[in-house]
Amino acid sequence: MKSLVSRTLLLGLLFLAVASSLLVSFLGVSSVDPWIALGTDMEAGLPVGGWLLLLIAALAAGIAWWTELANRSSVTETKRVLEALVLNEDKVMTVNEMRHIPAELKPSLMRVNRLLKSQRTSLSRISNERAENQEKLIQEQLVMERQRLARELHDSVSQQLFAASMLLSSMTEGQEAPPLLLQTEKMVQQAQLEMRALLLHLRPAALHNKSLRQGLFELLTELKEKVYFTIEYKLEDVPLPKGAEDHLFRIAQETLSNTLRHSKATEVHVLFVERNGLAILRVQDNGVGFGSDQAKSTSYGLKHIEERAVEIGAVSKIVSVPSEGTIVEVKVPIERRESDDSSAARG
Template sequence: MKILFGQGLSIFIILLALSALLLYTLWGWPNDNAWWSLLETRYAEIPLGAWIIIVLILISFSFSLNTLLKVRDQEKRIETSLRPLLEAESFIPNNKKYAYSKRLQVTTKQLEQLILTQRKTLQRITNEKAEAQDKLIQERIVQERQRLARELHDSVSQQLFAASMLLSTMVEIEESQNGEASKTLLQTEKIVQQAQLEMRALLLHLRPAALHDKTLKQGMEELLIELQQKVFFTIRYRLEEVPLPKGAEDHLFRIAQETLSNTLRHANATEVDILFVERDDLAIFRVQDNGVGFEVSDAKTGSYGLENVMERAVEIGATCKVVSVPSQGTIVEVKLPIEKNTGSPSNFAQEQIAISEEAAPQPPQGIGM
């Protein structure tokens, strides 16, 4: 309203000045003969001069109102065309309802390109920052895992080993003196040995999950050689170089750690066989032990480690199969398809026979794959 009144008043003053200038041009300087007629001449009892002022007021405010409405309409058109830019859309009105000057269209298009470019730049910067933070967090996690593993190995693990050796010596002395060791001493020795296995399983978990510059075969060989020196049971393995993506190798390495850790903690096995080979575009990883086994239906609902193995297998598009019979042993097998078109159906059949008869360790009696 203030804009309408101010603009109308300005136009009225201008028109009134132009009218006075026109009368001055026609009649000269105001005098009684000419200018007085503006008050004496009446139409509908209203002097001519008053009519002139009324007409000028109507013209002024009508023009002001029309201009204001056009400006508001143009603002609405511009707002309608620019609003999609805030919603990451591209919109330049082409119909007559929203048409405006070509110059403004060019400016709007340039503004659109600028906003989209800045939005993409901000998204890229945000993504790079998040990736850098994730990488830093992962590096710190690995460093902390390694630090904990070193401290546990140098302190608790060594103390458990010393306690185990001391108890073994005490058992031998008591057996030599009394013919047999006491049940309490034997039970204590068993508890310490089990604690050693738990500690070795924990250290296995704390190892770095990534292979870095090593292949999966190299990483698993290093893991198994180190493990052979620390456990009481026999470990046999057959490993082949299998071309896999880095992410799949890291997941399979973690699956191997998880499976061996479960074997250390729960299997009470005397023999463990590990197989990692490639057959007919499949990477096959298998861990088999002759331990106490379990009911698979019960393990699926209560085994956190087994759930981790299955979840990691699904994440890389592999299948995981667990076969276990109480008192006979357990087999965990993961099969991952690889992108390689070699071999034939006949070769595949022969190679599968080679896996079951030569390469892979035989399953415990009563266990079928």
């Protein structure tokens, strides 16, 4: 309100000065009669000079009020645009939405808008990278902790179970042992299988710059030396992406671990070959198997195997017959490059 009054007074004085200058130029200063007439001649109850002053005051007030409204509209629109920029509402930055903003401010607001967009994009990228790095660090720490736990279990509990198994075997060998002692020996052997299955789960899933064939070969060779049943395998070199190899290796680990814990098998056959453009991983045992009713509640890890297969675009199939065994099969399409196909054709 104060700005309106001060603007009205300023404009009134300005218009009065202009009117006085015009009157001086027209009436002159040599004669006072025209000036006296301005104060004495009456028009509707007011002298001419009074009407002139009233007109000047009305014109000053009208122009002051109009400029005040224009300024308020411009300030309101600018405030709304700035608040929208803070709230990341880009739709207000159209020309029609900014029609009440002074033209000289529009380029600056557009630059501010672009700058805020760039800053938000950079902050989002930094936030995503930080989250990814944090997740990677957590995964690395988990792998290290699993490796440490596996080493401690192997060096302590696993060795003690082995020693107990050897001691019981020597006690039951060459003579008819008591049933309780034989049962204890079986329990210790089962505990050894459980421990080996746990250690197999704790092993890192990554192949560490090895091919899937090499990783499976080392895994199965190690298992053959530690388990009481027969393990046979056929492994081929199959070209697969690193991610697919890691997932297949983890599927093989989980399947073999579950076989050790639950199947009570005497034979396990592992196959990894390429057939008709597909990489096929198959693990088959002759264990106790399970029925369709048991599949929903079993801890066989079926759900994890299916989820891992889906992640690499593979098809998984699990077939189990009670008292006959279980087959876990995963088929992954092999995507060959055109250069590989052309070189094979030339060969």
